[in-house]
Amino acid sequence: MPEDFERFKAGLSLSRDDIYSALLQENHHHIRIKKPAVAIQGLASIVEATLRLAGSKGFHAMSLRDLCAESGFSIGGIYAYIKNKEDLIHLIQDYGFLLTRRTLRTRTQDAAPGVEKLRAAVRTHLFLSEMMPDWFSFSFMEARHLPPPERQKAVQAAREIEDIFFDILQEGMAAGAFRHVDARLLASLTKALMQDWYLKRSKYRRQEIDVNTYAQSVCDLLESYLQGPP
Amino acid sequence: MPEDFERFKAGLSLSRDDIYSALLQENHHHIRIKKPAVAIQGLASIVEATLRLAGSKGFHAMSLRDLCAESGFSIGGIYAYIKNKEDLIHLIQDYGFLLTRRTLRTRTQDAAPGVEKLRAAVRTHLFLSEMMPDWFSFSFMEARHLPPPERQKAVQAAREIEDIFFDILQEGMAAGAFRHVDARLLASLTKALMQDWYLKRSKYRRQEIDVNTYAQSVCDLLESYLQGPP
DNA sequence: GTCTATAGCATGATAGAC
DNA sequence: GTCTATCATGCTATAGAC
Numbered sequence: 001m002p003e004d005f006e007r008f009k010a011g012l013s014l015s016r017d018d019i020y021s022a023l024l025q026e027n028h029h030h031i032r033i034k035k036p037a038v039a040i041q042g043l044a045s046i047v048e049a050t051l052r053l054a055g056s057k058g059f060h061a062m063s064l065r066d067l068c069a070e071s072g073f074s075i076g077g078i079y080a081y082i083k084n085k086e087d088l089i090h091l092i093q094d095y096g097f098l099l100t101r102r103t104l105r106t107r108t109q110d111a112a113p114g115v116e117k118l119r120a121a122v123r124t125h126l127f128l129s130e131m132m133p134d135w136f137s138f139s140f141m142e143a144r145h146l147p148p149p150e151r152q153k154a155v156q157a158a159r160e161i162e163d164i165f166f167d168i169l170q171e172g173m174a175a176g177a178f179r180h181v182d183a184r185l186l187a188s189l190t191k192a193l194m195q196d197w198y199l200k201r202s203k204y205r206r207q208e209i210d211v212n213t214y215a216q217s218v219c220d221l222l223e224s225y226l227q228g229p230p
Numbered sequence: 231m232p233e234d235f236e237r238f239k240a241g242l243s244l245s246r247d248d249i250y251s252a253l254l255q256e257n258h259h260h261i262r263i264k265k266p267a268v269a270i271q272g273l274a275s276i277v278e279a280t281l282r283l284a285g286s287k288g289f290h291a292m293s294l295r296d297l298c299a300e301s302g303f304s305i306g307g308i309y310a311y312i313k314n315k316e317d318l319i320h321l322i323q324d325y326g327f328l329l330t331r332r333t334l335r336t337r338t339q340d341a342a343p344g345v346e347k348l349r350a351a352v353r354t355h356l357f358l359s360e361m362m363p364d365w366f367s368f369s370f371m372e373a374r375h376l377p378p379p380e381r382q383k384a385v386q387a388a389r390e391i392e393d394i395f396f397d398i399l400q401e402g403m404a405a406g407a408f409r410h411v412d413a414r415l416l417a418s419l420t421k422a423l424m425q426d427w428y429l430k431r432s433k434y435r436r437q438e439i440d441v442n443t444y445a446q447s448v449c450d451l452l453e454s455y456l457q458g459p460p
Numbered sequence: 461g462t463c464t465a466t467a468g469c470a471t472g473a474t475a476g477a478c
Numbered sequence: 479g480t481c482t483a484t485c486a487t488g489c490t491a492t493a494g495a496c
Binding site: 262264268307 | 461462463464465
């Protein structure tokens with residue numbers, strides 16, 4: 001029985017505080033605020049305001065003054081949380097990759113190899129992006145314009161996500177559940193389909209397609225290919 | 231016999247001058263240069279330099295000084311071709327949409343309904359993006375951050391491209407060449423697969439996957455779905 | 461038609477009061 | 479810990495020489 005999005009969300013049980021206290025721990029060296037409760041609250045405002053603005057006008061077009069107006073901070077206050085504007089990118093990137101990778105691996109490892117595992121991975125990825133679409137879209141849009149070392153890290157993280165799909169495909173082929181195809185290429189195509197869900201969110205909303213329907217269609221498409229005639 | 235990319239490129243026979251004189255005609259009201267030969271040459275330099283820079287560092291991160299250095303113009307000289315920086319976006323957008331729509335329709339209309347027509351459309355779209363990947367990726371990245379009226383135009387153009395695939399799917403279903411599926415949703419998924427080719431170009435190059443191989447895989451994936459069991 | 465010089469402004473970042 | 483005031487810089491866009 002396929003798990004649907006509402007059950008997924010309830011099962012994740014990641015509160016806002018959990019998320020931002022993890023984010024604080026990863027970046028505490030840059031942050032001058034000492035009281036954790038204050039820092040967590042401030043981080044949450046700043047990150048969420050950044051994602052909103054970057055989503056609507058783009059990260060580079062967003063000024064720190066825009067960010068202040070949106071987050072409620074003053075121009076000086078922001079600099080207690082970040083070293084500079086570029087630092088905002090890392091703040092947001094690091095955290096999301098960690099969460100995505102971990103959840104994807106955890107949620108697929110118990111499923112049986114083959115169709116079941118592939119479905120679990122597709123659903124989990126789509127559900128994650130449904131939970132934080134602004135982060136996924138930010139990460140996709142900004143990664144290509146990072147300075148080379150940071151960019152390399154982002155490429156590596158994206159590759160790891162793709163590898164999860166690759167491994168599932170290979171395992172399924174080895175187990176005889178799938179026919180033999182180019183697993184690397186099909187993993188790329190699968191990821192492309194995952195991306196469209198968060199990159200074209202408003203289009204799908206306008207067409208009244210929800211995440212469960214989308215997940216089902218992607219699974220059907222992949223499965224008919226993997227189980228077709230050799 | 232599937233047409234491959236080299237034959238497609240030769241068959242298009244669109245010279246650089248053809249392209250930029252069409253672009254000049256569409257935007258002659260903004261452009262202060264009187265001699266067509268000069269204007270065409272200037273436009274070509276500016277558009278190509280913009281696409282290069284926007285592709286590497288992003289349009290908003292690119293300053294007009296960067297553009298001058300890259301295009302060989304002076305800061306004042308640029309303003310004989312454009313009204314302001316935002317005008318550069320329209321200059322580039324208009325032209326590409328026109329070319330893409332026209333080529334896609336022309337190249338698919340003679341093919342037989344069903345698999346053959348679908349393949350022609352997939353190949354044509356991929357080949358077009360292979361010819362001007364910087365334009366496709368620019369258009370994808372910038373469209374979401376345009377001011378509302380211009381954004382609407384871009385959304386509309388993207389929708390028309392998707393409709394071409396939609397029509398082909400519906401026609402094929404009506405003719406009995408395909409089984410009955412949600413054609414609107416499958417057209418969206420198809421477009422998502424088209425997009426990945428130009429958005430993740432360097433990844434595919436690293437994997438030594440060329441455009442013909444990619445086109446073949448996308449067609450196989452779609453066809454197995456459209457011809458699978460009802 | 462293209463250049464140089466510069467106006468006018470918005471931005472990222474800092475210093476220091478509270 | 480957060481604010482206001484301010485600096486230096488780099489930007490878009492224009493004016494006017496050639």
